Amino acid sequence: MLQGLNHITIAISDVVRSLAFYTEFVGMKAHVRWDRGAYLSLGGVWFCLSCDDVSPSQDYSHIAFDIAEQDFAEFRKKLRDAGVIEWKQNVSEGDSVYFLDPDGNKLEAHSGDLQTRLKALKEKPYSGLEWL
Known part of the structure; x- marks a missing residue:
């Protein structure tokens, strides 16, 4: 049985730019970054930035x-x-x-x-x- 939200993933084109935006403007806490993504959190919600073709x-x-x-x-x-x-x-x-x-x-x-x-x-x- 589903229990709630696990995480949210959004497509981005630039890890450095998006990581700065989500930490500086949205106020997320950054945990790790790699070549094509990053994991952050906000209020207990896990948030993933993932490089992809953004649409x-x-x-x-x-x-x-x-x-x-x-x-x-x-x-x-x-x-x-x-x-x-x-x-x-x-x-x-x-x-x-x-x-x-x-x-x-x-x-x-x-x-x-x-x-x-x-x-x-x-x-x-x-x-x-x-x-x-």
């Missing part, structure tokens, strides 16, 4: 990271000051900034959790929403 999603698929509400404004400013590209504007509950990594992989920093989202849905349900 970022053209749809809404993305990886969202948790951020404390009090840290959000500073984080967004840091991204904007560095010229990190934002790929979407937030229209949902909680603070979110949607940004691209150096290879165009879609990321998000979100202040909120499943419970805050469900509470917001009680007040403003999505079209066709069904509670399960």
Whole structure:
């Protein structure tokens, strides 16, 4: 039986550049690096950077990271000051900034959790929403 997330792997084109981005901007802890990849972690989640032919999603698929509400404004400013590209504007509950990594992989920093989202849905349900 599945128990939860084990790790997340994303394709990158440059280990040094991506390792710097994910440690300096995202705040991940680097553990090891090799010629074509690196292992990092964030909040107990194992994250793998793996060199490959990068083909970022053209749809809404993305990886969202948790951020404390009090840290959000500073984080967004840091991204904007560095010229990190934002790929979407937030229209949902909680603070979110949607940004691209150096290879165009879609990321998000979100202040909120499943419970805050469900509470917001009680007040403003999505079209066709069904509670399960």
